[in-house]
Amino acid sequence: xxxxxxxxxxxxxxxxxxxxxxxxxxxxxxxxxxxxxxxxxxxxxxxxxxxxxxxxxxxxxxxxxxxxxxxxxxxxxxxxxxxxxxxxxxxxxxxxxxxxxxxxxxxxxxxxxxxxxxxxxxxxxxxxxxxxxxxxxxxxxxxxxxxxxxxxxxxxxxxxxxxxxxx
Amino acid sequence: xxxxxxxxxxxxxxxxxxxxxxxxxxxxxxxxxxxxxxxxxxxxxxxxxxxxxxxxxxxxxxxxxxxxxxxxxxxxxxxxxxxxxxxxxxxxxxxxxxxxxxxxxxxxxxxxxxxxxxxxxxxxxxxxxxxxxxxxxxxxxxxxxxxxxxxxxxxxxxxxxxxxxxxxxxxxxxxxxxxxxxxxxxxxxxxxxxxxxxxxxxxxxxxxxxxxxxxxxxxxxxxxxxx
Numbered sequence: 001x002x003x004x005x006x007x008x009x010x011x012x013x014x015x016x017x018x019x020x021x022x023x024x025x026x027x028x029x030x031x032x033x034x035x036x037x038x039x040x041x042x043x044x045x046x047x048x049x050x051x052x053x054x055x056x057x058x059x060x061x062x063x064x065x066x067x068x069x070x071x072x073x074x075x076x077x078x079x080x081x082x083x084x085x086x087x088x089x090x091x092x093x094x095x096x097x098x099x100x101x102x103x104x105x106x107x108x109x110x111x112x113x114x115x116x117x118x119x120x121x122x123x124x125x126x127x128x129x130x131x132x133x134x135x136x137x138x139x140x141x142x143x144x145x146x147x148x149x150x151x152x153x154x155x156x157x158x159x160x161x162x163x164x165x166x167x
Numbered sequence: 168x169x170x171x172x173x174x175x176x177x178x179x180x181x182x183x184x185x186x187x188x189x190x191x192x193x194x195x196x197x198x199x200x201x202x203x204x205x206x207x208x209x210x211x212x213x214x215x216x217x218x219x220x221x222x223x224x225x226x227x228x229x230x231x232x233x234x235x236x237x238x239x240x241x242x243x244x245x246x247x248x249x250x251x252x253x254x255x256x257x258x259x260x261x262x263x264x265x266x267x268x269x270x271x272x273x274x275x276x277x278x279x280x281x282x283x284x285x286x287x288x289x290x291x292x293x294x295x296x297x298x299x300x301x302x303x304x305x306x307x308x309x310x311x312x313x314x315x316x317x318x319x320x321x322x323x324x325x326x327x328x329x330x331x332x333x334x335x336x337x338x339x340x341x342x343x344x345x346x347x348x349x350x351x352x353x354x355x356x357x358x359x360x361x362x363x364x365x366x367x368x369x370x371x372x373x374x375x376x377x378x379x380x381x382x383x384x385x386x387x388x389x390x391x392x393x394x
Contacts, residue, residue, distance in 0.1 A: 107265050107304040109322055118329050163261040163318050167304050
């Protein structure tokens with residue numbers, strides 16, 4: 001009886017752990033192809049704005065569409081299967097839709113132009129080492145909270161007025 | 168630091184309600200069904216009040232557009248138990264929607280009835296949904312909302328001025344209602360900046376403020392020959 005009880009308790013604990021893990025996996029972002037930032041930004045030295053065109057001029061940088069990959073991936077580059085997959089998208093004209101990783105709730109006002117073009121902050125301040133990743137991260141490399149924004153604003157003597165960020 | 172304020176010339180107001188419409192579309196103000204409106208659930212951050220005086224045929228119509236008065240001594244702020252509403256350093260009474268618990272104390276404290284409660288999940292007619300303003304969040308059911316002097320326009324104006332490396336000008340930041348007014352009855356700017364028209368208009372002999380005796384120090388002035 002007692003053995004059954006402890007066994008049951010352990011089972012419940014495992015059940016909860018599985019449920020929590022499952023919930024966490026459900027939040028993970030999976031991308032259609034295994035894009036390699038390191039190869040494109042470090043080896044090929046491509047500018048971030050090539051694939052994230054609005055990063056210096058708008059609120060949202062944007063994610064690349066298949067037309068941008070098509071500039072180079074008309075024929076298979078390198079030997080990886082991921083590269084072949086990209087060429088497949090390019091030649092078939094199937095849409096290639098990348099999913100957003102970083103996000104803010106709709107009541108927060110944030111613009112890249114202000115932080116990238118005007119304040120000239122490095123991307124890594126908020127996105128960590130994403131430029132060095134070889135496969136798409138499944139969750140943000142940096143957790144962006146209100147504290148995270150305020151911490152830098154205080155350090156750099158910027159506004160901490162609620163309505164500057166909240167709308 | 169600017170102190171944003173508004174001067175509304177009632178002698179120029181024709182009661183066309185363009186300001187009201189502009190405000191609703193600029194700020195994603197949800198519509199309610201007619202029966203809900205009859206219960207006083209409609210929201211209108213800018214509201215044109217109509218007054219009819221005299222007896223027929225000797226009647227006289229007068230109008231008064233009423234946004235939030237953005238008081239310098241706001242009664243709504245004093246009663247908020249969670250500091251969701253506060254006076255910003257530039258004189259705008261802000262409402263932080265994720266912080267608001269919907270107790271409605273502020274709505275009761277406001278002598279100008281400028282605060283609105285979201286009784287229902289926000290809804291629009293299908294034809295309107297595509298027009299939502301991406302720079303203003305859609306408020307969920309259960310929070311208070313109010314006129315913000317189109318604060319999102321201020322944020323953008325500041326950013327544009329920073330990008331161009333010049334100070335903010337009067338014409339950079341105008342709320343939607345002032346932009347829309349066909350008779351230019353609504354004038355907006357920095358009350359403390361002598362270069363802005365409001366700073367002189369507020370001292371006009373025709374100038375008055377609503378319920379001044381309450382000590383709320385509103386930053387919306389009215390110009391009228393009558394008073």
